[in-house]
Amino acid sequence: MHSVSETPAFVTLAQDYQRKHNKLREDIDWLKEKLAQAPSAMGDRPPELQKFKYPIFKTRLKDSCHKIGQRGGWRVFYAVDIGKVTVYLLLLYHKNEEPNPKIKKLFKKIEIALSSQS
Secondary structure (H helix, E strand, O other): OOEEEEOHHHHHHHHHHHOOOOOHHHHHHHHHHHHHHOHHHHOEOOHHHOOOOOOEEEEEEOEHHHOEOHHHOEEEEEEEEOOOOEEEEEEEEEOOOOOOOOHHHHHHHHHHHHHHHO
């Protein structure tokens, strides 16, 4: 079983989003339970994001507040530290706000999130 930790960058994003999405915390807690059991089974490894210290995964998460399924809801990026058996939640955004973010922008945000957890 993995421990699941929210980086300070992730916490800040989640708090900002919770103002408009009052069920976001419930959705994140559901995801954390699933990630603790099998983090590599929950997401895909974007090939463009394989240059980091830890494997980076992207997964989809429903938006219960607005009754939007995984396909149109949240995108969550996380890292898996195999040695520490820990999952770090790094970044989240809503597909309605950023349908196709640029890879350079994602790369930079993930870098910031990883440095915030150290």
